[in-house]
Amino acid sequence: MNEMLNGMYSKMNTSADACTNFYEYACGGWESKEEIPDDRSSWSSFGILSKSNKDVIEKLLASSKEGKANEYYHSCMDQNAINGRGVQPLLSLRDSLNLKFKPGSGCMTSDDYNTLAVDLAKLYKGAGVEGFFCFGVGADAKNSSSNIVGASQCGLSLDERDYYVDKDPHTDKTLLALREYIHSTFTKVEGKEPDATLADGIIDFETSLATIMMDKISLRDPQKTYNKMDSSQLEAKMPKFPLSLFLNKLYDGKPVNKVDVSTPEYFDKLSTLLEKTPKTTVYNFLSWKLFSAHMSHLDAASFAISFKFSQALSGVEKAPRREEICVGRTEGALPDHISRMFVDHKFSEGSKKFAEKMIENIRKAFIKNLDTITWMDKETKLAAKNKALKIKDKIAYPAKIHDDNFLTTHYQTIETDPEKYFENHMSAVKFSVKEECDKLGKPVDKEEWGMTSSTVNAYYDPSKNEIVFPAGILQLPFFQSDYHKAFNYGGIGVVMGHELTHGFDDQGAKYDETGNLKSWWKNSTMQRFEEKTSCLVNQYSEFTIAYNKGQEHVNGKLTLGENIADNGGFHLSYNAYKNDEGSNPDEKLSYSGQGFTAKQIFFLSFAQVWCAKSREAALHRQVMGDPHSPAFARVNGAVANSEIFDEAFDCQRQSNRKRCHVW
Ligand SMILES: [Zn+2]
Structure with a gap:
């Protein structure tokens, strides 16, 4: 318990007002201690865990030259060989393509x-x-x-x-x-x-x-x-x-x-x-x-030209270490090999069972919550229940990564010549294009994963009606099986609820339980759903970031799906926690004189998943095109809609703004 509370305290700024800026209260300490590394455009709980996952893989790749992924990695690391070839490999590639289109002044x-x-x-x-x-x-x-x-x-x-x-x-x-x-x-x-x-x-x-x-x-x-x-x-x-x-x-x-x-x-x-x-x-x-x-x-000089441009977009000061770049490239070329390495060295099977149970509790909370919703008609509710029951889950990793024969034969055409990194890279590019083109005329592979197992993220796929949680995210600060339940429901539980709610956001709601784009809503209910969601559009459009000495607003329409998922996930996971056997949200957990209730732990754990800092250029880019709201808005937006949060932190309502509730 002390380890958990100690970790949480160290990120907080307890002098901030939890009621008016919960993000600052939960993450202010983290913000003042953490610096964005020179080679990053942002820094966050996600980023820190992702780096630690990459470090695990890097050690495994660097420690041996045996095996396909290791060979690929070492060819990427051999900068002498790469520099010695200059831009020649790209010119040879162009020649080999045998392109015939010629320039000319006319049309x-x-x-x-x-x-x-x-x-x-x-x-x-x-x-x-x-x-x-x-x-x-x-x-x-x-x-x-x-x-x-x-x-x-x-x-x-x-x-x-x-x-x-x-x-x-x-x-x-x-x-x-x-x-x-x-x-x-x-x-x-x-x-x-x-x-x-x-x-x-x-x-x-x-x-x-x-x-x-x-x-x-x-x-x-x-x-x-x-x-x-x-x-x-x-x-x-x-x-x-x-x-x-x-x-x-x-x-x-x-x-x-x-x-x-x-x-x-x-x-x-x-x-x-x-x-x-x-x-x-x-x-x-x-x-x-x-x-x-x-x-x-290509060579270092070419890399520098391309990096200089990404600097202008993201504000980073220097390029990541070569090792890190090569880990990423190896993972891109041989995703299943890297997933295998990561899972074998970093994942415990016990977490999988724990995660499965949490997902079931959150699914139950969604279904139970339907009974309390007044804006939905009975048939649409029944269809929503049916869809929720049919959502499949994939947890940790796909079985095929433990099939050695698959790993060898499937990736056969990817080359790993120690002196020809560029050609190795091109063989991986061609492989993935071919893999995609070959899908034509074949049924959809329902076993396919859209993320590698070391990824610190999760997703909902509407066309498969499934939620996916790679092994990479089933760790602290999202999840630790021996920590208090309120911590896990606030962390990975909210992420699970978020992905499940995507099945019922403004996009997901348009797909049925089999993953087909097909309306299953009564028109009048859909209309009320849209009214409900417009509350979130207005709420999140009020958030601003600093940019170019002025302010820029979050785009409430662009971020609507994610905001619906955040608010739903937060609410569902809390209910799942509360209804879980033996939970007592009012239980007092104390630590060196200070104390929290279990429900406060839930909210703090949720918020601390989002501790994040971004460079101005990167935040501007996020607000312009990313469907996710900036981290502080994800936290403050969700808690502002929660009566239970106000109760947990003894908050008086600050404004008359109406709360937005969808799920
Ligand atoms: Zn999402």
Whole structure:
């Protein structure tokens, strides 16, 4: 008990007012002690645990040169060999792709379109590079057991269209950094300075793409982004582009009858844009995509060019250690090998049973809570109960990582030549593209995991109606099997409740119990649900962060799904704790003269999972595009809606704002 309380006290600022700023009360001590490391854009409980998981893997990879993952890692670590080869491996890659599209001052002819279609397929299959649209294979949202080709907008170097739209490329500091990145990259790879207008041309083209893209709020709507059509219908949207030729090359002649187009208008407008874009711009843009995708895998000077740009976006002061970079790359290339290493050395099976029991209690709490909800009709409630009962869970790791035969044969084509890191990297890129393309025509693999086992995170997959908790998160500060129950329910319990609630957030609610995008709500109830959730939109839009000497508001619409999940998870996990056998929320736990009740421990444990600090640029980037609210808002937003919290900390209501309750 002392160890637990000691750990919690050390993060607190007990002189802060728990009622007005619970985040500061729970994490103020942590904030004043912890510094964001030079090589990080943020620092948090998540980040600290994630680093410790990576350290475990690093030791295992560094300690031996035997085994596929170790070989891969050591090839990445051999910087002498990598530096000795300069940019040559990238030039050889370009040669081997045998691209035929040529620059020119005019616009594209029909021959050019044909060449372009073939080159785009080669770029993706041979180098993992996508141009001005993205194609992929995944579960059909309305028929979740079969795979379908999906088509969507893409092609920006910066991760948000807002970085481009209504910005002046000659004064905006992010676009200026991008311009320098493009210019330096071409200079380095081609061995001579490019035409001064090259970078501007690429940025102009990307800005045109950004302008015709669907906005991020609409992209969150699974109905709006589901547009299944015959591939000939998509082809008709781009009459000059031979889509069937492209798909034929991409999928090795496998028939593609249907395509789910997430952003149909984008394709209409892209067609017009391409018609008036000079060939040279298209050519330069594709060269840029190829170079920028792999620059950081070349010699130290190329890495530095690519890192300098990420610095501008995230505010980090220096690059992470090479070891850490190579651990991440090895995990990306050989995810199941790394999961195996991590689980074998760091996971205890006892945690799995504990986690399973907690999930069952939280599921029960969700179902029980339905009885208290007044805004839902009876049938919709019954359907919600049914969906909750059908949510599957995956805990810790997939069974296949302990199948040695699978590990050997599945990853056979990934190379691990000690002197050819770049080629090893490319073999991993091609492997993952092929793995994805091969899904076409096959049923959805329900056993697949979307995260490696060392990941400090969790997710809900609406098309599988499942919640997934990798081994990496089943540790402190989320979970410790011998700590007080209130601590575990406040930590991992809230995360479990959060993921389960995603099945009933503004997106998840649109999928049924089998994972199909299909309405199962009565219209009037759906309307009341939307009214309920708009309360959260307004509440979270009030939170601000400091940026550029001013303030920036959290986007309540962008973060709605996560905020519904946070508030639901928090409420459900508390109920699950309270109803768990032998729980006494008013139990006093004392420690060197100070004391907490068990329910206070629950709230503190919840808040301390979110202790976090971010650099200004990184926080700005998060608020712009991340569906998760900043950490302090996640804590203060959820407790502000909780009557039980007020009771636990003896808080008087500060304002007349109405509390937001959905689940
Ligand atoms: Zn979430």
